[in-house]
Amino acid sequence: MGIIVDKEKCIGCRKCMKSCPFESIVMEDKYPVIGSSCTNCGQCVENCKFGALSKSEEGSAEVDLGLYHGVWVFAEQREGKIMPVVIELLGEGRKLADALNTELAAVLCGSQIGGLAEELFAGGADKVYLADAPELENYTTDAYSKVIEEAVNTYKPEIVLYGATHIGRDLGPVLAVKANTGLTADCTKLEIGEDRSLMMTRPAFGGNLMATIRCPKHRPQMSTVRPGVMKKAESIPGRKGEIIDLAPVFAEGDIRTKVLEVVKAVGETVSLTDADIIVAGGKGTGGPEGFKLLQKLADKLGGTLAGSRAAVDEGWIEKARQVGQTGTTVKPKLYIACGISGAIQHLAGMQDSGQIVAINTNEAAPIFEVADYGIVGNLFQVIPAILEALEA
Ligand code: FAD
Ligand code: SF4
Numbered sequence: 001m002g003i004i005v006d007k008e009k010c011i012g013c014r015k016c017m018k019s020c021p022f023e024s025i026v027m028e029d030k031y032p033v034i035g036s037s038c039t040n041c042g043q044c045v046e047n048c049k050f051g052a053l054s055k056s057e058e059g060s061a062e063v064d065l066g067l068y069h070g071v072w073v074f075a076e077q078r079e080g081k082i083m084p085v086v087i088e089l090l091g092e093g094r095k096l097a098d099a100l101n102t103e104l105a106a107v108l109c110g111s112q113i114g115g116l117a118e119e120l121f122a123g124g125a126d127k128v129y130l131a132d133a134p135e136l137e138n139y140t141t142d143a144y145s146k147v148i149e150e151a152v153n154t155y156k157p158e159i160v161l162y163g164a165t166h167i168g169r170d171l172g173p174v175l176a177v178k179a180n181t182g183l184t185a186d187c188t189k190l191e192i193g194e195d196r197s198l199m200m201t202r203p204a205f206g207g208n209l210m211a212t213i214r215c216p217k218h219r220p221q222m223s224t225v226r227p228g229v230m231k232k233a234e235s236i237p238g239r240k241g242e243i244i245d246l247a248p249v250f251a252e253g254d255i256r257t258k259v260l261e262v263v264k265a266v267g268e269t270v271s272l273t274d275a276d277i278i279v280a281g282g283k284g285t286g287g288p289e290g291f292k293l294l295q296k297l298a299d300k301l302g303g304t305l306a307g308s309r310a311a312v313d314e315g316w317i318e319k320a321r322q323v324g325q326t327g328t329t330v331k332p333k334l335y336i337a338c339g340i341s342g343a344i345q346h347l348a349g350m351q352d353s354g355q356i357v358a359i360n361t362n363e364a365a366p367i368f369e370v371a372d373y374g375i376v377g378n379l380f381q382v383i384p385a386i387l388e389a390l391e392a
Helices: 015-019 043-047 084-100 114-122 141-155 166-178 288-301 309-314 379-391
Strands: 002-005 025-028 031-034 053-056 071-074 104-110 127-132 159-163 183-187 189-192 198-204 209-213 221-225 242-245 277-281 304-307 334-338 355-360 373-376
Touching (some): 084 104, 104 114, 159 166, 183 198, 288 334
Parallel strands (some): 104 127, 183 221, 334 355
Antiparallel strands (some): 002 053, 189 198
């Protein structure tokens, strides 16, 4: 699809250029030229009084939606371990599959990983599409996307869900392009609409509003979901399912990259999503010294240290510990927010915590609106007092 310019009708008025919300149009020799950032939204077509622009429908052949059935979850595994987000996606996928009265399947790729199917069945998968080959031992975009593209073309799932991990964020868009469909990234809510379509909700415009997105004309409907957002599927040990062997075959040149070595990032790994207690600090901590005080409280409670983006931007705490829309989504039993104002982008990542305690000098800070317990006060006085009480 694309925008066609009829030079016979165009008078070079530049109105289309001004109307394009994506600044995709430039004028060359008095005629509009459409750039690669064009989304085919049609604004320019509507704005051209001279009928000089039209939408080409080439390549937009109608997809027979009725051919597509089933909900698939990409079962990301690393070194033979299923990623926790997969179990969350199975929980969500089960709900979607039940609402559609269809089956839930997992797509598992790797080398010698067949044994992991049991975990996926226990998590609610009715089927596991298994691609087991030495070429799939380490993730490569070429190998994984080739195998899954072939499976999608053969079995035609209605929905495919990926965790918004590094791998999921790479694989999902590639497969969406290969399947000529759309993908909604970082969804926080998924539900089935009246017409069986997947309603994919995600924050938009810096988190100031929630947008619900549909993919009405193409299949599969695809979305990525960030770890920690959906509830984990309850495990039913011994639950059985069907394994479908995808029997992948690779020709020379199919995989253009070679993994020579896997080097793990050195340093402490942080798992905010698994933490029961989080002590988080914001700009109000005033610097690294403030974070040392928070660390004392975290150590005393057996908790994990985290921070707001403002604190991360200041370099007071590492990015891996950022909570919020562009950080990690957490659901601990206890979240203690110290010197954090409670911007919507921060709340998006922690408001589902079990109990929220907020310490802030400003009684009007928005964090108090989501807090179960609010302490209006200076954290440099409040935290030592809590520590003292805990020592007693
Ligand atoms: P501030 O807003 O500056 O708040 C500091 C608070 O500390 C104030 O309420 C103040 O009253 C209090 N305070 C000061 N001194 C003390 C003291 N001694 N004792 C107690 N309280 C004190 N933010 C995130 O956190 N996570 C995200 O993932 C994230 N993603 C974003 C994505 C986008 C697209 C955008 C536009 C923004 C994003 N932000 C995110 C930034 C967000 O909008 C806020 O700017 C940020 O959360 C503010 O951090 P803060 O609360 O630490 O700082
Ligand atoms: Fe711009 Fe939309 Fe016209 Fe494309 S279709 S050039 S994005 S106004």
